[in-house]
Amino acid sequence: MKLSEIGEFGLIERLQLLIGQRQQAALASSTSSGEPQGLLLGIGDDCAVWRYGDVTQLATTDTLVQDVHFILENTSWQDLGWKALAINLSDIAAMGGIPHSALVTLGLPETAAVEGIEALYEGMLDCGQEYSTLLIGGDIVSAPLFFITVTVVGQASGRIPYPNNVLLRSSGVAGDAIAVTGHLGSSAAGLKLLKAGIHPPALGFALDAHRRPVPRIGTGQLALEAGVRCGMDVSDGLVGDLEKLCAASGMAAEVAVARLPVRQELREHFPQEWVDLALTGGEDYELLLTGPAEVLDAVRERGDVPISIIGRMQPGVPGQVTVRSEDGTIMKMGRSGWDHLRRG
Amino acid sequence: MKLSEIGEFGLIERLQLLIGQRQQAALASSTSSGEPQGLLLGIGDDCAVWRYGDVTQLATTDTLVQDVHFILENTSWQDLGWKALAINLSDIAAMGGIPHSALVTLGLPETAAVEGIEALYEGMLDCGQEYSTLLIGGDIVSAPLFFITVTVVGQASGRIPYPNNVLLRSSGVAGDAIAVTGHLGSSAAGLKLLKAGIHPPALGFALDAHRRPVPRIGTGQLALEAGVRCGMDVSDGLVGDLEKLCAASGMAAEVAVARLPVRQELREHFPQEWVDLALTGGEDYELLLTGPAEVLDAVRERGDVPISIIGRMQPGVPGQVTVRSEDGTIMKMGRSGWDHLRRG
Numbered sequence: 001m002k003l004s005e006i007g008e009f010g011l012i013e014r015l016q017l018l019i020g021q022r023q024q025a026a027l028a029s030s031t032s033s034g035e036p037q038g039l040l041l042g043i044g045d046d047c048a049v050w051r052y053g054d055v056t057q058l059a060t061t062d063t064l065v066q067d068v069h070f071i072l073e074n075t076s077w078q079d080l081g082w083k084a085l086a087i088n089l090s091d092i093a094a095m096g097g098i099p100h101s102a103l104v105t106l107g108l109p110e111t112a113a114v115e116g117i118e119a120l121y122e123g124m125l126d127c128g129q130e131y132s133t134l135l136i137g138g139d140i141v142s143a144p145l146f147f148i149t150v151t152v153v154g155q156a157s158g159r160i161p162y163p164n165n166v167l168l169r170s171s172g173v174a175g176d177a178i179a180v181t182g183h184l185g186s187s188a189a190g191l192k193l194l195k196a197g198i199h200p201p202a203l204g205f206a207l208d209a210h211r212r213p214v215p216r217i218g219t220g221q222l223a224l225e226a227g228v229r230c231g232m233d234v235s236d237g238l239v240g241d242l243e244k245l246c247a248a249s250g251m252a253a254e255v256a257v258a259r260l261p262v263r264q265e266l267r268e269h270f271p272q273e274w275v276d277l278a279l280t281g282g283e284d285y286e287l288l289l290t291g292p293a294e295v296l297d298a299v300r301e302r303g304d305v306p307i308s309i310i311g312r313m314q315p316g317v318p319g320q321v322t323v324r325s326e327d328g329t330i331m332k333m334g335r336s337g338w339d340h341l342r343r344g
Numbered sequence: 345m346k347l348s349e350i351g352e353f354g355l356i357e358r359l360q361l362l363i364g365q366r367q368q369a370a371l372a373s374s375t376s377s378g379e380p381q382g383l384l385l386g387i388g389d390d391c392a393v394w395r396y397g398d399v400t401q402l403a404t405t406d407t408l409v410q411d412v413h414f415i416l417e418n419t420s421w422q423d424l425g426w427k428a429l430a431i432n433l434s435d436i437a438a439m440g441g442i443p444h445s446a447l448v449t450l451g452l453p454e455t456a457a458v459e460g461i462e463a464l465y466e467g468m469l470d471c472g473q474e475y476s477t478l479l480i481g482g483d484i485v486s487a488p489l490f491f492i493t494v495t496v497v498g499q500a501s502g503r504i505p506y507p508n509n510v511l512l513r514s515s516g517v518a519g520d521a522i523a524v525t526g527h528l529g530s531s532a533a534g535l536k537l538l539k540a541g542i543h544p545p546a547l548g549f550a551l552d553a554h555r556r557p558v559p560r561i562g563t564g565q566l567a568l569e570a571g572v573r574c575g576m577d578v579s580d581g582l583v584g585d586l587e588k589l590c591a592a593s594g595m596a597a598e599v600a601v602a603r604l605p606v607r608q609e610l611r612e613h614f615p616q617e618w619v620d621l622a623l624t625g626g627e628d629y630e631l632l633l634t635g636p637a638e639v640l641d642a643v644r645e646r647g648d649v650p651i652s653i654i655g656r657m658q659p660g661v662p663g664q665v666t667v668r669s670e671d672g673t674i675m676k677m678g679r680s681g682w683d684h685l686r687r688g
Contacts (some may be wrong), residue, residue, distance in 0.1 A: 004454040008484055011458060015465055019479050022469040048480035052446060055396050061447045061495060065487045101394060103405045105493050107358050109449065110348040114355060117347070121359055136403070138394035139354055143409045144489060146646070149449050151405060152497040155396065223611070238403040 018041050019302045044248070045169050046094035046232055049156075055136030055157035056165050060091035063331050066146040074194045077116040078149070079211040081123025087138070087235065088152040089131050089215035090285040094233035096167040096224030099217065101149045102128065107143030141295045157221055167231035168169040168222055176230065176290035176313040181216050183209075184238055185274060188281025192270075202265045213285040215283070220287060228291040232311055237280035239333070240289060243319050249275040249290075252316025260325045261308040276337040279323060360387050363425040379516050388592065389513050390438035392574055393500075400500035404435035408492040418538045421460040424492070425467025428592050433559035433627040438577035440511040440568030442499040443561065445480040453489030454561050464492070475561055478585040481536040500629035501565055511568055511575035511633070512639040516593035520574065520657040522636035525649050527553075527605045528582055529618060532625025536614075546609045560582060563649045564631060570642045572635040583677070587663050589605065593634075596660025602670045603634065620681040623667060 003011060011117065013304075041049040047058040062148045064084050065069055085102060093098045108117065121135075128135055133152065156165035190210030193203060216233075225229060230249065235242050239253070246253050260278045267274045289296060290313050300307040323331040323338065347355060385393040393400040408414055408428050419427075429446060436443045448468065452461065465479075472479055477496065500509040534554030537547060560577075567575060574593065577653050578585050582599070590597050604622045611618045633640060644651040667675040667682065675682045 001456040002454070003452055003458060006458060008486070009453075011461060012484060015461065015484075016549065018462060018465055019469065022473070023478055042479050043479075048445065050480065052399050052401075053397065055399075056490065057396075059445070059447055059479065059495075059497060061449050061483050061493075063449050063483050063485045063493070065450065065451060065485055068486050075501075101392065101403070103392065103403055103495055105405050105407050106492060107407065107409060108355075110346065112347040114345040114347055114350060118362060120360055122366075125363065127505050129366070134367055135387075136394065137387050137405065139407050139493075140351070140359075141407045142354060142410070144376065144492065145487075147487065147491065149405075149407070149450060149483075149493045151403075151447055153403060159415055188662055206656060210408065219463070267397060274366040314437050 008123045012036070017061040019043060020277045023330065035314050041168070047097065049095070049166055051162070056162055058092055058095055058097045058154045058156065058273050059151065059164070060088055061149060061151040062088045062091065063147060068202060070328045077119035077213065078123035080243050081120040082127045082212050083201040084148045084150050085124045085133065086213045086215050088150045089127070089133065089217060090213065090233045092152055092154045092234065093217040093220035094167065094287060095156070095230055096220040096231065097154045097156050098221065099131055099133040099152050101153050103151045104138035104142050106138070107145070107147040108140060109144060110142065111148065114273040120244050130180060131215060151341045152199060155195050157224060160224055164229065165222065165224065167228060168229065169248035169335045170228035172245060172251050172313045174251060174313055174315050175190065176254060176295055177293040177309045178242070178253060178313060179289045179296045179307050179309045180234065180238070180261065180313040181219050181307055182284070183263050183306070184234070184284055184286065185266060185277030185281045186264050187213065187283040187285070188276065188277045189270060191283070200269065203269055205263065211284065213283065214274040215285060216305060219299070222303045223287070223289050223299045226302065227295045228289050232288050232289050234286045235282065236286040237282040238284070238288070239279050239321050239323065244292070244319050245288060246313070246321060247319030249313065250318045251313045252320040252322070253311055253313050254324060255298040255311030256278040256320040258286060258329070259310045260308060279338055280333070346593040355439040356458045363370060379530065385512070388437040391441065391512055393504070400506055402436055402439055402441045402498045403495065403508070404432055405432070405464060405493060405495040406432045406435065407491060407493040407525035422467035425464040426556050427493045428494050429468045429471040430557045430559050431629060433471070433477065433561060434495045434579065435578045436496055436498045436559065436576055437559045437561040437564035438631060439500070439566040439577065440513060440680065441498045442565065443475055443477040443496050445497050448479060448482035448618070449493040450482070450484050451489070451491040452484060453488060453490065454486065454519070456490065459577065460480050475559060501568060503612045504568055508573065509568065513563065513574065513576050513589045514577050514594035516575035516589060516595050516634040516657045517657050518595060518657055521640055521653045522586070522599060522655040523639040523640045523651050523653045524578065524582070524605060524630050525563050525651055526630045527607050527627070527650070528578070528628055528630065529606050529610060529621030529631070531557065531627040532621045533610050533614060533667060543625060544613065547613055548609065548688045550610060554627065557627065559629060560631045560649060563643065563647050565632050566647045567631070567643045570646065571639045572633050572643060574634040576632050578628045578630045579626065580633050581626040582632070583623050583665050583667065586665050589632060589634070590657070590665060591663030593657065594662045596662065596666070596670060597655055597656045597657050599655030599677070600668045601659060603652060603654045613618045617681070623682050624677070
C-alpha cells in the first residue's frame with residue numbers, strides 16, 4: 001500500500017496504534033509498579049509531555065522541506081530561520097508551556113551558500129532571543145535538497161499545580177466557548193501574494209504573518225493561569241485543527257463566520273476568498289482555546305493580544321465542526337472552497 | 345561561498361562561533377544573575393547538557409538521509425529503524441547518560457510503502473524496548489526523498505554528584521590511557537560486504553555491526569561510576585573522533601595499531617584493509633574512553649563488554665593523533681589509506 005492511498009493522517013493513525021500497542025507492552029513488562037516512567041502524553045497533542053521529579057517537561061518537533069513547505073525564491077534565509085523555530089515555539093505555546101532549548105538539524109546540498117546558512121541561523125537566533133530559547137545542539141547532514149528540523153524542549157509553568165499545568169486538546173467540554181488569538185487567514189493570504197509576486201502596501205501584515213509567525217507563548221501561559229484547560233495552535237487551518245481538538249475532546253463544535261477575526265484589508269483585497277483563507281488557510285500559528293466565556297474574557301483583559309470568541313463546543317459526533325455563514329446558513333467545504341450547504 | 349569549499353566541519357565551526365557570540369549576548373542581557381539558565385554544554389559534545397533543578401538533562405539528534413547514509417536496496421526497513429534510534433542512544437551512552445524518550449521525524453515521498461514505514465517503526469520500537477526509550481512524538485512530512493531524524497532526551501545518572509555526572513570530550517588529561525569498547529572496523533567492513541553483495545558466514549558479525557549497532561549505554565554508565573570523566577562515541581572513525589576528543593581536551597595522543605581490537609576473521613578477510621577499516625572506517629558506535637589504566641580496567645571487570653587500551657593522551661599539539669604501526673613506525677593517512685611515514 002502506498003502512502004498516497006491513505007495520506008499522512010492515515011499513516012499517523014496506523015503508527016499511533018502500532019506505537020501504543022508496542023509501548024503499552026513495554027511499559028507493563030519493564031515497570032513493576034505500573035508507573036509509566038513519567039510519560040503523561042505521547043503522540044496526539046502539540047507536544048509530548050512527561051515528568052522528571054516535580055517538573056513537567058514538554059518536547060515538540062517540526063520540519064520544513066524545500067519545495068514542500070517553502071520555495072527559496074519566495075523566502076529569505078533569515079525569515080526561514082525565524083519560521084523554523086517559531087512554528088515549534090507555537091507548539092509549546094499551545095500547551096501553555098515555557099520553551100527552553102532547541103536542537104536544529106539541517107539537510108544541505110553541497111551547493112548551499114554558506115552565507116545563506118549563516119543568515120538562517122541569524123533568523124533562528126533572533127527568534128530564540130525574542131522567546132528565551134537557546135540553540136543547544138543539532139546535526140548537519142548532506143542531502144540532495146534542503147530541509148530543516150527543529151526540536152524544542154521546554155517545561156510547564158511552575159505556577160499551576162500538576163496535572164492542570166498544560167493545555168490539552170482533550171480537555172474541551174460541552175458549552176465551552178471557542179476562542180482564537182490574533183487574526184485568521186493572514187498567513188495564507190501572504191502566501192498567495194508571494195506566489196502572485198504582488199506586494200500591496202496595505203497587506204504588509206499578511207506577508208509578515210507568513211514569513212515571521214509570532215508564537216503566542218505569553219498568551220498560552222496567561223490562558224492557563226486564568227483557568228483555560230483546552231487549547232492547540234492553528235497550523236493546518238482553523239476547521240481542520242478544530243476538528244482534531246473536538247475529536248480529542250469527544251465533542252462537536254459550531255463556529256460562526258461572522259465572528260472570525262479577519263483583517264478588514266484582507267476582506268477587501270480578497271472579497272471572494274477571505275472566508276476560505278480564514279477557515280482553511282493554514283499557518284496562522286494562532287492559539288485555539290476553549291473554556292467558559294468569562295475565563296476567555298479574563299485572558300483577553302490580562303494580555304495584549306486580541307482574543308475573539310468564534311463559536312461553541314457542543315455535544316454531537318466527536319470531531320464534527322459546523323460552520324455557520326454570515327446569513328445563518330450552514331456551510332460545507334466543496335471543490336472550490338467553502339460554500340453554503342442548506343438553511344441551518 | 346559554497347558549502348563544498350569549507351565542508352561540513354568548516355560550516356559547523358562558523359556556526360558555533362556565530363551561535364556562541366549571539367547567545368552570549370542574549371544570556372548576558374536576559375539574566376541579571378549571570379546564571380546560564382541551566383545550560384552547561386551546547387554544541388561541541390555528543391549531547392547538549394542542561395540542568396532543571398537537581399536533574400542534569402541530555403539531548404541529542406541524528407539524521408539518516410536516503411542515498412547519503414543508507415541505500416534502500418542494502419537495508420531492511422526494520423534495521424534502518426533500529427539504527428536511526430541506536431545511533432542517537434550511542435550519543436547518550438557517550439555522556440554516560442540514561443536515555444528516556446525519542447521524537448521521530450520522517451520525510452517521506454508519496455510513493456513510500458506503508459508496510460515499510462511500519463517495519464521501520466517496529467525496528468525503532470525494538471531498539472527502544474531494549475534500551476528503555478519511549479517514542480513520544482514527532483512529525484511526518486512530505487519530501488521528495490526519504491529521511492529520518494531522531495532526537496533523544498535523557499538524563500545523567502543520579503548516582504554521581506553534579507558536575508562530574510557526565511563524560512565530556514574535554515576532560516582528558518596527559519597520561520590518561522585511551523580505551524575503546526568492543527571491536528573496531530566491523531561496521532565499515534559490513535558496508536563493504538553489502539556493497540559487494542557478498543555475505544561470508546564468518547563475517548556475519550560485520551553485517552550485524554553495520555545494520556544493528558549496539559549503543560553502549562550500560563558501559564557508559566559503568567565508566568562514569570568507576571571514575572572515568574572523558575569519553576565520546578566512535579561514529580566518524582577512530583582517528584577522526586580521537587582528534588576531536590584531543591582538540592576538546594587540549595591534548596595530543598598516540599595509538600598503537602598492535603592494540604586495536606579488530607576481529608580475527610576481519611583481519612583474515614581484509615588483510616590489506618583491516619588497519620584502514622579500524623582507523624577510519626566509521627559507524628562503529630563504540631565508546632572511546634580516557635582515564636587512568638586501573639580505572640579503565642575496573643570498568644572492564646565490572647561489565648561484560650570488551651574494553652581495550654589502545655594508546656595514551658600526551659602533551660602536544662591539541663588535536664594531534666599519532667598512529668604507531670605494528671613495527672613501530674609512525675603511520676600517516678594518504679590517498680590510498682594509512683601508510684608508514686617514517687621510523688618513530
